[in-house]
Amino acid sequence: MNHHNTSDLIEAYLKKILEDSEMIEIRRAEMANLFNCVPSQINYVINTRFTIQRGYAVESKRGGGGYIRIEKVKISDKHHFLEQVNQLFDKKISEKDAFEIIQKLFEEAIVSRNEGNLLLAAVSKNSLTEFEEEDAIRASILHSVLKRLSYKDRK
Secondary structure, three states: OOOOOOHHHHHHHHHHHHHHOOOEEEEHHHHHHHHHOOOOHHHHHHHOOOOHHHHEEEEEOOOOOOEEEEEEEEOOOOHHHHHHHHOOOOOOOOHHHHHHHHHHHHOOOOOOOHHHHHHHHHHOHHHHHHOOOOOHHHHHHHHHHHHHHHHOOOO
């Protein structure tokens, strides 16, 4: 039997709804009641699992009629998408955020599974552990890869 934590169940539930719709609006309190959890857990799931790096735009309105709107980012062309991703970070990026970007590149069929795995290895903590500026080196590598992929797409 699979054991899933509440965060995994909330994520799966929202993604299932998003399969049939480009955008959903939810109410934090209603979701918390549905999953028998505190509203902050709904926030946690949305803030960590529905990020722009993973292909989602989130808008939130607080108050009595408040909602959280989650929308799948539409990718009109790969070149534009790669430029947008390249602007998500500047001179430093964490391993976690870099991994999320690489996962999105794979999901959008911009890189193959093998290419994605090579990129993951190149930007991993294990590969960069000897360097003092690990996040800066990771960002430089990822910026270069995104630019190169963008050139490849313009053929």
